[in-house]
Amino acid sequence: MFRPETPVRLRLWTALVICVALALLAASGLLLSQVREQVRVIGGEAAPQAATAADLYFALSDLDAQVARMVLVGDAAELSGSQLDALGTYQQRSRQIDEDLQRSLTTVTGQADRAIVLELMHELAVYRRWVWQTLTAQSQAPPQPPGRLPPDALGYYTQATNVLHLRLLPAAERLRDAGESRLDRAYAAKGTTEAWAVGSVLVLGGGLLVLLVALQVWLARRFRRWLNPALALATVLVLGLTAGVCLVVVAQGQRLSAARNDHLTPYLALSQARALSYDAAADTSRYLLSGNLALYQQDFAGKSARLTAVAGDLDDGGQVLDRWLGYQRDHQRVVALAGSGRTRAAVDVVTGIRRGDAAFDFSYFDAAVGAAATARKAGFDTALRDGERLLTGWPLIPFPVLAAVVLLVLLGVRARLAEYR
Template sequence: MTITAGTSHRPQPEAGAQSSQPAITPPGGSPGPQRQEASRTGGPGHRPAQQTVAAWAALRRRYWATVPARLRLLRAATIVLAAALALLLTLAGLAALGTWNSVADRDAPRTTSAADLDLALNDMDAQAANILLSNGDAGKGRLQTPYQKAVGFYGDARKEIGHDLRTLAVAAQGDKTDEKTVESLTDDFAEYQELIGRALENDGHHGGKASALVDYRKATDLLQQQLVPAARTLVSSNDKAFDAEYSSARSTLSSQLTAVVALGVLLLAVLGALQWYLARRFGRNLNPGVLAATVCTLLAVLLGAQLLTSTADDLRGARRDAFDSVVALSRAQAIAYDANADESRYLLDPGRRDQYAASFLTKSQELYGVKGATLTTYDTELATTWQAYESDHHDLRFTGEFRRELDNITFAGERAAAETTVETYAVYQRDDRKIRALLAAGKEDQAVEFCMGWEPGTSNAHFGAWMAALDKVTDINRAHFTASTDEGRSAVTGLLPWAGGLLLAAMALTALGLRPRLAEFR
């Protein structure tokens, strides 16, 4: 037997057998098997990063690595974007309807109610002066036709004021400043009616004209110093509120249009990518379902954009083209009635004739302003500046409410109606000079009869012709305001359902178009 030094032949343990000897820790703290494994994997601190990578890998395998996963992802993106676009258009459409409801049912009516209140207050005061002027001495020497008409107009104006105050009280709810203004107007109007009632009662007694004039002075001072300024404050306040809402609505519509176009382009891009992938992967030129969905989406985006742009255009037409003129003309009418009242006050109250003459000129300048004109030169200056305008419609040498209207001519027939208004106004102005000339000549009875008469050629008849012309141009703008609001509402109710329906169809067509392709992988 041969013995080899330094070698030993021992049987090797079988796989999986455990050694009977205890594990020996290497000197120097060498890592064991577990520490070696941790060292190979980067240590415990690297496990979250590995888990994140693994999660992304799993998501990629599930949602993108395979053809069905990619198709489902593109289908989901299409449906989500289409639903988002439909929701955006729905919210935009509802907001637009809310804007139209506010414009037509709140903003415009409360502004015009304030203007109507201003007009009715001045008309009531003018008719009170006319009653006192035409009544004679307790009915003796009464001018029957002017008296009866003045009494009728007085009652109509009083009813109109009551209606306007109720409308403005409702409109002012929530606005502390306007609420206080309407409350003050209501209290002051009650005091005004009491003073006028006392004046008319005194005028019914023989020799009571002087006492009636004292009460009328108090009433008309209250009107001019408190009632009319408060009414005009409400006109401005309500008009500014309307204008602020208009600006906000236009800005919102612009933002919504940008969002609709952006979402629409993104949706069309996803549909285009889906069509390209189907053609590339399956060797087909076009998928009919996806193609039909693309057409529906394109039409929906176009309809949505048209809805928003037409709403913005109609809103501008209602506010800027039509209602700006309505406000200017309503102010002009209220000022006209106030100026007409100044003529009656001028004849009624000799002690205040200079005051009322100056007030008449001031109101004339508010209507048709001519720099530096006096009552003596006003007619000549008016004729000269108007002739310049007729020669060149861009040559406007005057200011005032009529200038505001002529700067905003928009609709068919509006310019001719506005020009007629100025021309009839010029006739009325010449009548005023005749009244003053008759009075200066000592012909007071003739001046009163010419001022208050309704026969053709008298001042009241010419005033009526002027107001009819003013009403005509106002009605043109009111009609277009109403038409713009109706068109705006129709655009929303007509286009929104179609746009929403097309987007729903796009979602359904996309799902149907992909269904056969996905079925190939089942």
Template sequence: MTTSTTGRSATSEEAAAGGDDGPEPAGSSGEPAGPRPPSGPWLQSGPLARLGQGLRTVGSRSYWTTPRLVRALTALSLAALIGLGATATAVLGGARDGTDTIGHRAAPQATRAADLYFALSDMDAQAANLLLVGDDQDYAALRKQTLDTYEQRRNQADDDLQQAAQAAAADPAGQRAVQLVLGRLGSYEALVARSQLLEEQAKAPAGQPSPAALDAYRQASDLLRSQLLPAADQVTAANEATVDRVYGEQRDALGTGWWWLFGAGLLALAALVGLQRALLVRYHRVFNPALAGVTLLTGVVLVTGLALVGRTSDHLVTAKSDAYDSVIALSRSRAVAYDMNADESRYLIDPSRAAVWEQAYLEQSQAIVHFDGATLDTYGTRLQTAVERHHQNRSTVPFGGYLGAELNNITFPGEQAAAERVLSAFQEYQAIDHRMRVLRGAGQLKDAITLNTGLAEGQSNYQFGQLGAAMQDTIDVNQKAMDAALAATDGDLDGTTAALGGVVLAAAVALTALGVRPRLREYR
């Protein structure tokens, strides 16, 4: 009995002293097997212990003497003021860069590429008209005018290409598209020149080009439609995608930035108020002019910064959603319309491919004003019905396409009336086109050519001119609004604003130090 008791006592003492060399078997004392948590002097004098002791010291009331408290609150106030300035710089600087990308680079490049599409389409329309009028002396004046317009559009396309090449310097896909147009445009112009030469040599009557001239024009037109126009459209689409992406990013950034700026401003105000309260309680001073001025200045900066973020967001919506979306839709609509106008002339000069050109004309019409399931025979009737419905209720837009998108995005004074003129001119143009096809089907080719190329009121080219002018008027309304919104943002976020913000921040920091310094000097 004595031996057993002694053994148990020794074992207990060893366990208490930590003298057991190995882990205790699982279940022997109710504790899990395995290494024990560290214990001993390390916890009592190691880093963790010193950290805990430091935290307890800092957390005690006795530690926070008046100079320590004032210095800490001063440091917090200065850090909060600098943080407010950094947050405002990041938010407003990012907004400025995003607006610059949208308004001064991507959006102008997209509209310029759409303008290139328009110039190329009208070049081909004029080339088709040259074959259409032939050597008929009744169309001598029209022939000269057509040649002049062709040269004008060719120069315009060259200018657009040069600008597009410069703008696409940092965009490999855009560069490839521009290079394709540059490389193929010369081939297209050579084929058109050959077609004109062969037509002049053949002295063919109106609407009956020589087979050789028609073949050369077909090659030119096929090259344009299969390569040049798709490449120009690719440049437009790439820049549109950039505008949409940057716009989405900026809208999110401005929304988040508003709250970051609000939080940074509240923190700065809270730190300044805390500092003033500490001075009031510890020094029994009722008023500190310097700190009161900093607090007021910080509040003004916060309100101004939040207002600038809100204004920038509003201007961004105006410039992109309200104005740019309409500008690009109408620019593309105008470009497609000129290709549609060329399809009329192609239809008249190339009867063996008349069905192809009729289908192309319908597709271009559908791009401008779209009806599901419409055919060339039903399109005019459905358009008339839709226009009547829209005139009865301006908020009803019973069609899609580029013009449908514009009429669903009316925002600015004068825009509704301008867009209505586009719709009316388009409807009348479609009606004249239908009459032209009826004349052609009845074998009255010259009458159909006269109706198609005529510049008198009631004739196709006159009405097409009205359509183009109405489109341009509507573009101008939106472009003016877009420019005004961008100018307002540029004015809000220019270098003067940044410089003024830096001066205000420096003044706030200096006034904070100035307001606290006399109190701290009392302890020297």
């Protein structure tokens, strides 16, 4: 039976379906693009900023440790190998620090963080000047036995290490905290976008599916045709797009969250622990240079306790913890020798390269920490690339799919509207 309102209702159905399809297109395309951009920010800006700041803190700690080694051995001919090694490492860390500072200038956001980087550059110049004066005063003074510094050189060295511990390291820590805070904000923003993406696509995609099914039911009842192939195919496409977008967003979110928890956070913690270990090892040398000042023994004890706790939390196999405890025993041996007046023997333990000597055991410990940190960093990089690959092409996929849906809907209702002409 002919009903004049049928073409009008059919056109309204069609217009509503197309409007919802366009809304789904806008929401899915925009939100997927935003998720992809936020992944890029995490992998290309926030995570590198945090990693660079952690590396800077480590390099500064080792820089002062190498200065302590250089002034500890002095001009002793039999320890010239240790002197050259310390000098070479000092130069390497200096280049590393300069590169980290330049990289930080390009990755930090905000004037406050940039001001920290500029402050670090200024204080680093001051620190290097005190180091140069220390080495100059030591070389110009009458020869001293290893472990003893001329008064002028000791004064300059004290100024240098004070600049490092009271200015450089606190500023580097602020920069590190700023990098980690930015990383937290980037992850939080991505999580919010993911929630909006999944929610919007589920609501709009689900609504579009309901409309398509309802339209087919209405057409079946009104025109006695049980299947409309074009609308059926459009329904399948919408279902596939809705499920695909939700699965991709959830999968990459889970992968990047796991990458952060399982790899990036432990990597940053290991980097901090490595920096702390170099500073603690330098306390062994500072203890001798200061004439057995109890302050450095107390500092070492506090840092060692923190390292033991961190190593116990992060070291699955116990290798890092065991090796640090080995160095801790070396430190106590140095303290005992120095306490009994055997400073030269204590210096030999600090600089020795045989198993059971401090330099060897610390290198053995550092190799384990470095390997663990490298593995964690590689795991994060792999997971990040996997997450980026999951999103490849998805911001564009809704366009052809929903364009096809709109064409299929128009094709599906065209034959029915033709019956009223």
